[in-house]
Amino acid sequence: xYDNEFFVVDMASCSSTxxxxxxxSLALETLNHSGKKIVLKLNxxxxxxxxxxxxxxxITSYGxxxxxxxxxxxxxxxxxxxxxxxxQKPIEKRVDNSYSNINSTNSFEPFSMSSQNNIxxxxxxxxxxxxxxxxxxxxxxxxxxxxxxxxxxDEDFTIMQNHxxxxxxxxxxxxxxxxxxxxxxxxxHTAALYAQNLNTINKEQESKEExxxxxENTEKKSIGxxxxxxxxxxxxxxxxxxxxxxxxxxxxPVVSDSKHTxxxxxxxxxxxxxxxxxxxxxxxxxxxxxxxxxxxxxTVWGILSGIAHxxxxxxxxxxxxxxxxxxxxxxxxxxxxxxPDGTNIPYIIKSSIFTPEEARVVDGEIxxxxxxxxx
Amino acid sequence: xxxxxxxxxxxxxxxxxTTTSANIGTxxxxxxxxxxxxxxxxxxxxLDLLLGLENRIVYTIVDVVEERCKLKQALVKDKKNPNLCxxxxxxxxxxxxxxxQQLKDICDQLKEEFDYVLVDCPAGIEQxxxxxxxxxxxxxxxxTPEMSAIRDADRIIGLLESKEGVExxxxxxxRVRPKLIKNNDMMGxxxxxxxxxxxxxxVIPEDTNIITSTNKGEPVVNDExxxxxxxxxxxxxxxxxxxxxxLDIDEPDTIIDKIKKFFSKKxxx
Numbered sequence: 134x135y136d137n138e139f140f141v142v143d144m145a146s147c148s149s150t151x152x153x154x155x156x157x158s159l160a161l162e163t164l165n166h167s168g169k170k171i172v173l174k175l176n177x178x179x180x181x182x183x184x185x186x187x188x189x190x191x192i193t194s195y196g197x198x199x200x201x202x203x204x205x206x207x208x209x210x211x212x213x214x215x216x217x218x219x220x221q222k223p224i225e226k227r228v229d230n231s232y233s234n235i236n237s238t239n240s241f242e243p244f245s246m247s248s249q250n251n252i253x254x255x256x257x258x259x260x261x262x263x264x265x266x267x268x269x270x271x272x273x274x275x276x277x278x279x280x281x282x283x284x285x286x287d288e289d290f291t292i293m294q295n296h297x298x299x300x301x302x303x304x305x306x307x308x309x310x311x312x313x314x315x316x317x318x319x320x321x322h323t324a325a326l327y328a329q330n331l332n333t334i335n336k337e338q339e340s341k342e343e344x345x346x347x348x349e350n351t352e353k354k355s356i357g358x359x360x361x362x363x364x365x366x367x368x369x370x371x372x373x374x375x376x377x378x379x380x381x382x383x384x385x386p387v388v389s390d391s392k393h394t395x396x397x398x399x400x401x402x403x404x405x406x407x408x409x410x411x412x413x414x415x416x417x418x419x420x421x422x423x424x425x426x427x428x429x430x431x432t433v434w435g436i437l438s439g440i441a442h443x444x445x446x447x448x449x450x451x452x453x454x455x456x457x458x459x460x461x462x463x464x465x466x467x468x469x470x471x472x473p474d475g476t477n478i479p480y481i482i483k484s485s486i487f488t489p490e491e492a493r494v495v496d497g498e499i500x501x502x503x504x505x506x507x508x
Numbered sequence: 509x510x511x512x513x514x515x516x517x518x519x520x521x522x523x524x525x526t527t528t529s530a531n532i533g534t535x536x537x538x539x540x541x542x543x544x545x546x547x548x549x550x551x552x553x554x555l556d557l558l559l560g561l562e563n564r565i566v567y568t569i570v571d572v573v574e575e576r577c578k579l580k581q582a583l584v585k586d587k588k589n590p591n592l593c594x595x596x597x598x599x600x601x602x603x604x605x606x607x608x609q610q611l612k613d614i615c616d617q618l619k620e621e622f623d624y625v626l627v628d629c630p631a632g633i634e635q636x637x638x639x640x641x642x643x644x645x646x647x648x649x650x651x652t653p654e655m656s657a658i659r660d661a662d663r664i665i666g667l668l669e670s671k672e673g674v675e676x677x678x679x680x681x682x683r684v685r686p687k688l689i690k691n692n693d694m695m696g697x698x699x700x701x702x703x704x705x706x707x708x709x710x711v712i713p714e715d716t717n718i719i720t721s722t723n724k725g726e727p728v729v730n731d732e733x734x735x736x737x738x739x740x741x742x743x744x745x746x747x748x749x750x751x752x753x754x755l756d757i758d759e760p761d762t763i764i765d766k767i768k769k770f771f772s773k774k775x776x777x
Contacts, residue, residue, distance in 0.1 A: 461562055
């Protein structure tokens with residue numbers, strides 16, 4: 134499908150950076166991630182330097198190199214030349230066989246059916262693969278990454294295996310047999326990613342705690358109450374609580390819109406955990422005791438009553454949206470907040486009144502905004 | 509300073525272990541003791557809900573055991589009473605996430621700092637029970653005046669006797685309904701004590717306030733008027749070594765009862 138060294142990505146159908154990053158990440162997931170040179174074909178729309186830089190960093194994050202950019206826009210050419218990347222003007226009819234062409238948006242569609250068959254055919258005993266399948270099946274955006282040739286797909290799996298087994302050994306006891314596949318997925322994800330999660334918790338508002346005889350000194354961070362930005366009567370009297378957090382070096386922030394989206398079409402019940410290294414969309418309710426962790430954004434098409442942690446690698450620009458926001462705790466990046474005590478009704482009455490709300494970080498505090506409100 | 513570790517157990521589910529833990533813990537804290545409550549019901553945690561601390565939990569006992577945080581960081585302070593702390597159970601794991609030795613270590617560390625360490629035990633006699641009992645030197649066996657609960661309590665007492673660490677165990681009879689006992693429809697407290705031949709630490713009457721307090725997330729001992737709250741307070745006093753007589757849990761006669769009595773007397777006379 135593609136040459137050994139070069140990989141042409143046709144982005145002529147995309148005009149915004151968001152679209153490009155989305156389709157590019159899809160296309161790059163099908164590659165063997167070893168030093169491929171990318172030839173990026175753009176249309177005549179203008180991209181500034183920061184946009185080009187983010188595209189370039191996405192490509193390097195997949196282990197590839199942005200080799201050449203093809204564009205017709207004069208301004209974009211200048212930007213690209215400033216970045217010391219060679220520019221090509223598009224040739225009307227390409228007869229050159231050294232490059233092979235993939236149109237990232239169209240070429241995936243015919244494969245989406247067969248990829249599901251592929252998944253079903255390949256039954257592996259290792260349970261993290263099973264849980265991967267469960268996730269991929271529900272994940273419309275991700276499915277194309279399986280349309281790759283068999284080798285490519287295997288590679289995809291082995292990467293995940295390494296990722297999980299590294300943490301798997303020390304956290305989950307080997308004799309633990311969990312019959313439920315979903316529960317299985319939870320624990321693995323928890324095990325693998327919770328450790329990273331904790332790295333990012335404490336950054337700001339550090340204050341020294343008094344020494345006690347038995348316990349060592351720890352850093353403190355406040356856990357505040359989340360408030361409605363538009364509600365004048367928002368609960369203000371509630372005192373801020375000091376909660377001890379473990380201080381560990383944080384990872385670099387991750388840009389959320391470069392991430393894929395996982396769709397989950399079910400109700401999350403108590404004890405179930407969804408982990409994702411992209412965005413998460415849940416079509417259903419999230420009951421108290423459930424937990425969602427995502428590097429990107431979290432969207433709940435229903436009532437969110439569990440714990441939601443968006444941008445858990447320290448991305449404070451991540452957002453949490455829900456048709457009805459009743460989350461026990463909201464965590465965005467390294468900010469924490471909890472539900473006001475007055476609303477401590479475990480299962481909120483399922484009334485028909487829904488106020489879609491979005492949680493964002495404003496000045497280090499998590500605030501709720503009405504979804505159509507402009508801010 | 510070494511505090512005592514008290515496990516609250518029953519064998520049977522639904523007799524009120526968690527309610528008892530929350531209330532005795534709050535009562536002991538109100539009496540001025542430093543108290544920590546440990547929820548060992550991993551995967552089915554409820555104690556945080558009864559105390560209204562659900563939204564404050566960041567780290568759980570599993571995080572402590574797996575060394576993701578220090579023990580002190582996982583303790584959640586109560587809203588009202590600074591003497592009371594909760595070490596919550598994890599909801600996303602199961603009982604096998606913790607073993608008996610680890611829980612014993614946690615109890616040993618905590619009893620250096622606190623006067624009372626109350627361990628809320630899960631139902632059953634499997635690993636969850638073994639974990640909870642591991643660090644305890646005292647036990648409160650909760651039962652209701654029903655044959656099934658009494659039988660399970662008997663089994664639990666047998667298991668506790670075979671444990672080395674547990675020095676004494678006492679019985680708490682929960683959900684007693686004086687009226688039913690009067691009409692001989694329910695076993696009396698004396699009968700229960702006779703069957704189990706065990707010291708009694710308290711009798712808690714059935715009280716509808718318990719249900720509302722659970723939903724509100726506030727233990728019933730904070731309600732001075734509630735009969736069950738008073739009974740739990742007395743239990744806490746007895747734990748601290750005070751001599752308190754058993755509470756008179758007889759419900760006052762309603763008007764209808766009085767009228768019935770009046771007519772039945774007339775009929776006899």
